[in-house]
Amino acid sequence: MASSPYYLTTPIYYVNDRPHIGHAYTTLACDVLARFHRLDGRDVHFLTGTDEHGQKVEKSATAASKDPQSFTDEVSQNFRKLAEDMNYSNDDFIRTTEERHKRAAQAIWKAIQDNGHIYLDSYAGWYSVRDEAFYAETELTKNEDGQKIAPTGAEVEWIEEPSYFFDLSKWQEPLLEFYEQNPDFIGPDSRRNEVVSFVKGGLKDLSISRTSFKWGIPVPNDPEHIMYVWLDALTNYLTAVGYPDTENSDYSKFWPADLHMVGKDIVRFHAVYWPAFLMAAGLPTPKRVYAHGWLLNKGEKMSKSLGNVVLPEDLISQYGLDPVRYYLLREVPFGNDGYISHETMAARINSDLANDIGNLAQRSLSMVAKNCDGAVPTPGPLTEADETLLSAALDVVDSARDEFDRQAFHRGLDAIWNVVGDANRYVDSQAPWELRKTDPDRMATVLYVLAETIRHLGILIQPIMPDAAAQMLDQLAIGEDARTFAHLGPAHALTAGTSLPKPAPVFPRYVDEETVS
RNA sequence: GGGCCCGUAGUUCAGCUGGUUAGAACGGACCGCUCAUAACGGUUAUGUCGCAGGUUCGAGUCCUGCCGGGCCUACCA
Known part of the structure; x- marks a missing residue:
């Protein structure tokens, strides 16, 4: 199979x-x-x-x-x-x-x-x-x-x-x-x-x-x-x-x-x-x-006569390729007609990509960079919270597969983003910035679990956003031959001590130009 | 004319074979945190579930009719 x-x-x-x-x-x-x-x-x-x-x-x-x-x-x-x-x-x-x-x-x-x-x-x-x-x-x-x-x-x-x-x-x-x-x-x-x-x-x-x-x-x-x-x-x-x-x-x-x-x-x-x-x-x-279904420009069918045809190259130059790829499949339930607009595009980019997954990676990896000598931290014993997050990150590939097999891209992505939410809640509940002062070993474990979760997310989003996913995986020093779904799970987990490149944001926020000036 | 789909919180939508106080996300409001891309977390909805009837102990969830929106298809004088 x-x-x-x-x-x-x-x-x-x-x-x-x-x-x-x-x-x-x-x-x-x-x-x-x-x-x-x-x-x-x-x-x-x-x-x-x-x-x-x-x-x-x-x-x-x-x-x-x-x-x-x-x-x-x-x-x-x-x-x-x-x-x-x-x-x-x-x-x-x-x-x-x-x-x-x-x-x-x-x-x-x-x-x-x-x-x-x-x-x-x-x-x-x-x-x-x-x-x-x-x-x-x-x-x-x-x-x-x-x-x-x-x-x-x-x-x-x-x-x-x-x-x-x-x-x-x-x-x-x-x-x-x-x-x-x-x-x-x-x-x-x-x-x-x-x-x-x-x-x-x-x-x-x-x-x-x-x-x-x-x-x-x-x-x-x-x-x-x-x-x-x-x-x-x-x-x-x-x-x-x-x-x-x-x-x-x-x-x-x-x-x-x-x-x-x-x-x-x-x-x-x-x-x-x-x-x-x-x-x-x-x-x-x-x-x-x-x-x-059709993509409708603010509710109107695109046509040459209306002059409202959206060209891919214009979207790509304005928002970047991977955000556009994500947006098109996340915003509109595949199979239905759906609206696309600048407003919903900007909202998706900022909330789903920049705030949720982008910031998750950045907040986690910058803590690793600052507090773990820029290398994959060494985990101690895992708590129930750790195991719960890791298994959610591992199991979601099955949900995604089911949804994608039905061409329900929006649902598959939603399932993956549930893990992103889990991970952000995990950061808050574990508060590694506190652990840094009180229990450095536990902090290392938490950051390790986060790095593993990000590894999973990076692998999972490759089909949607190949370049952005590659950047995320590069930041975890994952070899290009270790990025398939077969590498999900503990058998191919990150090796403690592997030195990591300096983290950099993968998904920038979208800011309207008018707003800037 | 026939057929199919849809009409649920401000917005976009989930709600399988009917069953306790109708859910999520985004936006808004308030609170917390400070690791992070002023990002994150928590709390928060007075929603007539399009309207009117009906079946049922019980319907957003089934039936009928109507209103509104979309689509497929056929077509008379």
């Missing part, structure tokens, strides 16, 4: 988009899970990447006077930069324009086709290039110019063309049975309900090819047709583990994926179409799809 593989994915992001806080949020959640499971000794494969096909990209490239490939080569860098800026630990970055992906997408097409689930017909309807979706006549409205527009506001055009279809309508019952037998397949529950009721409402066969543009993966044996972008895009999850080579690749180790993390807007593609495609191709279905 401890060494079992763990494969998780972000959606592949639409290469045309400018990376915003929503993209950063999704991948951050995956990054935390990836790091957590690595620390737990698991063999993790963490995938992200970009979705680069489709008519919209083709048009954007033309508008920029570039060929689509060099256009996507260029703009996909924005997402690689996001990964660097946010300190993501993805093991792979896939682009759907890569050869390995073309191979995989054509292979899954053939598998579905060979199993008799694809047929050729023709499609006619109102199509929106921007939304990459067809709309029913009744859904359309007209704008001022009399142009028909989709509910999303996008322009639509009448398209009539030959098209291959996937027999999605036949998968209603198998899907419902699949959801029934895999109650954890979709999270959170509210999304699961939605998906189930959508499928119960009946499914129509899905048009899965286009002939009206070229920028995409050709249908096997009929290159006039380009594969539907979603079939193309979803298959990236297979590509990255080596499909269609199911023998001599990571496929056998990592497929089916443990988790597809998605935003709530694309849950249908992942929870309905994707398992249907896979079942039709005779492939195993992923274990879980989790749809998180």
